[in-house]
Amino acid sequence: MTSPVLCPVRFEDGALRLLDQTRLPAEERWLSCRSAEEVADAIRRLAVRGAPAIGVAAAYGLALAMSSAAGDETPLERFERAAALLAATRPTAVNLGWAIDRAREAAVAHAADEPAAVASALIEVADAIVAEQRESDLRVAELGAELLEPGDRVLTHCNTGALATGGAGTAGGVIAAAWEAGRLAQVWVDETRPLLQGSRLTAWELTRAGIPFRIVTDASVGALMARGLVDRVVVGADRIAGNGDVANKIGTYTVAVLAARHGVPFYVAAPVSTIDRDAPSGDAIVIEERDADEVTHIGERPIAPAGAPAANFAFDVTPAELVAAIVTEAGVLRPPYRDSIARALTG
């Protein structure tokens, strides 16, 4: 039984259609965004999320900006206003800035054209990013699956499937490919507080795909490893520094430290576009802090005393020394990462 292909980010009839990930798994509700402002809002409140998927959404958002009311702005001025708005939504995912930079090249090349022609060019860029992402995901999945062995019980954190990329997923793609290839017994799904991307989204995707899994609280990972119940860890990445330090969803670092203690290989699956050429190490990566309400409430429901303060770092940095391999579409990168990453970027 194969599950239907999931395309959570679609450009149809002049609108960006997004499967609202804040509503899953309770309901499958689609949003229609017709302006850059609506796309920015969807990214900010995580209706669309996952570093690759928000890059794609931003690229379509820029195209939408071209068709909105002009005033006396030039197309390029309008582009830059939308680009600034979209770039500011989430600071940690590198794909956002990368997608905007690619769109800017097209906007500059068409600067003298009518807004509609610029919009068409930007849609072409966004479509190309989607197509490349899908191809890249498939290659990452194929290479990553080869690292697994029959019977493996694989732990993953956050959500890195189709919902996160618009393609096969990164770590989620590796897991699905390993399952198809008979190299996977079961997935351990970290719930991934505060927004529960594991129990809400990864569990939903695995259920659709018929892959066996069990959800655990994030605090259970140490106990699972101490009992010998985890054979490998595969996670995605929001930004990878030139030395192999990996910024990813908060809690990833904790999993990596536990994996190191228990001799469990810790793999990162991500496209080359996730590598930040301007970040020599994790110290250079800006970590997004989000609203404390995400910690003190589940949806609208308070789970702490009224007004209780909370800290909500959205990401953490896993130092390269804890990463056994980074699986990219350009190959499986191994330490020392400064060398293997440089080769992947130029190759």
Add this chain to the structure above:
Amino acid sequence: MTSPVLCPVRFEDGALRLLDQTRLPAEERWLSCRSAEEVADAIRRLAVRGAPAIGVAAAYGLALAMSSAAGDETPLERFERAAALLAATRPTAVNLGWAIDRAREAAVAHAADEPAAVASALIEVADAIVAEQRESDLRVAELGAELLEPGDRVLTHCNTGALATGGAGTAGGVIAAAWEAGRLAQVWVDETRPLLQGSRLTAWELTRAGIPFRIVTDASVGALMARGLVDRVVVGADRIAGNGDVANKIGTYTVAVLAARHGVPFYVAAPVSTIDRDAPSGDAIVIEERDADEVTHIGERPIAPAGAPAANFAFDVTPAELVAAIVTEAGVLRPPYRDSIARALTG
């Protein structure tokens, strides 16, 4: 501003009154238990929780058993039936079995008496356990506070204050005493999934006490330590083995591993009654597994796809090598723990 003394476990007018901890912080509702069955139910669903507090509740529950309808049972038969019921509620907390054993001595001594006389004797035992717990908590708090230094930012996991012991608390008592002594800047409160004893209960206690704190998700601890924001960890214990291995709320082991990596001292605060003479190491400690619904739901609200499987280990074991000190009323125990624990037990 001193907060009113909190006695969440009280025996009044022939009933055990329990502050229902499943309702906090939303409401302060009191339960009245008039039978061992009602007490067992309250322990099982965590209306009363914390290893010391459930020991106290069980002791009063045995007294209540003596006043319930007799049939043709002898008082001792009735005692053993209630003891079996109460002992089966939670397997990991050692204080439960320990309190039952103490009550059994009194029941045996009064085996020939009327049920009412046995009940009185059992209430005396329970009252004595409460009084000893309060005294022990104060000593633990005093000794533990001396380990902290002015300006310390202390991380704690789960709830270990008055709600957990009926006295000043264990780790919670250390934190309160350190605050009074000017040896504490701020508390980091792990939310402690799945049942959120940190964000619901510890945050509630710290708010009442006027002690500054911030809540974080359990998965944030690594990031906090990597940023140098945690100076010490203080946690309680549900059972301590003879070699110093510590069973405590799930997630404690993860915190201990991270603390070791970052050179943050990891302290355990617990009464001597938490030490299990029959467990030579953590391997001998039975770990309670609870209902998967606690992971896949918040209260009645599902947070995962319907029917999604989950694993819910309630405790984990932190190996002695990760524990810098165990603070007991008999003194601050240091490695090698087999020696220091043996001295505390005989001292």
